[in-house]
Amino acid sequence: MQKTITTILGIAAATWLTGVCADTSVLAVRLGAKDAAALAKFYETAFGLKQIDKVADKDGATTEVIMRFGATVAAAKAGNSPEFLVANREGGETAGPMAHAIFHVSDINATVAAAKAAGAKMKGEVASVPIGGTPIKIAQMTDPDGNALEIMELPKGADHLPHP
Numbered sequence: 001m002q003k004t005i006t007t008i009l010g011i012a013a014a015t016w017l018t019g020v021c022a023d024t025s026v027l028a029v030r031l032g033a034k035d036a037a038a039l040a041k042f043y044e045t046a047f048g049l050k051q052i053d054k055v056a057d058k059d060g061a062t063t064e065v066i067m068r069f070g071a072t073v074a075a076a077k078a079g080n081s082p083e084f085l086v087a088n089r090e091g092g093e094t095a096g097p098m099a100h101a102i103f104h105v106s107d108i109n110a111t112v113a114a115a116k117a118a119g120a121k122m123k124g125e126v127a128s129v130p131i132g133g134t135p136i137k138i139a140q141m142t143d144p145d146g147n148a149l150e151i152m153e154l155p156k157g158a159d160h161l162p163h164p
Helices: 010-022 037-049 073-078 107-119
Strands: 005-008 028-033 047-054 062-069 081-088 100-105 127-131 134-142 148-153
Touching: 005 010, 028 037, 028 062, 028 100, 037 047, 037 081, 037 134, 047 073, 047 081, 062 073, 062 148, 107 134
Parallel strands: 028 081, 100 148
Antiparallel strands: 005 100, 047 062, 062 081, 127 134, 134 148
8 A cells, every 4th residue: 555654853843944944944853763674664664664774883783764654665765855874873771852853744643553563552532633724634653662653634735734
């Protein structure tokens, strides 16, 4: 099943920067992991991201996986969606409560089901939250490493959050 998913870095920040600074855009989102390669598999299974590159330490162990959206790895490498980086955390660091990834999806129920099947945990239920007077469906989740995720379904035809 093909899903159209867009990674957004910060609800207000990304929208504000795009509107104010025409030459500014989201380059990448980076989340920490206990095991970058394992967590990258979660993001591939749950959201369809494809590995386009990786960074390894001097012993050859993967320390960061670089991902992008695309129907195939070749399409992801050739594409221009923002990169999604999954990097090993230093030492015993844990996921922070504020930093998180926000995904724009076309079918929130299908995406939540896929994410849960891949190992994500829900925080509450899917809610309808008015943003700029428009109801937006939002699900709060955590990935298998505890990183916070927001899944957002905008009204049909909308490609960004409404702001008055």
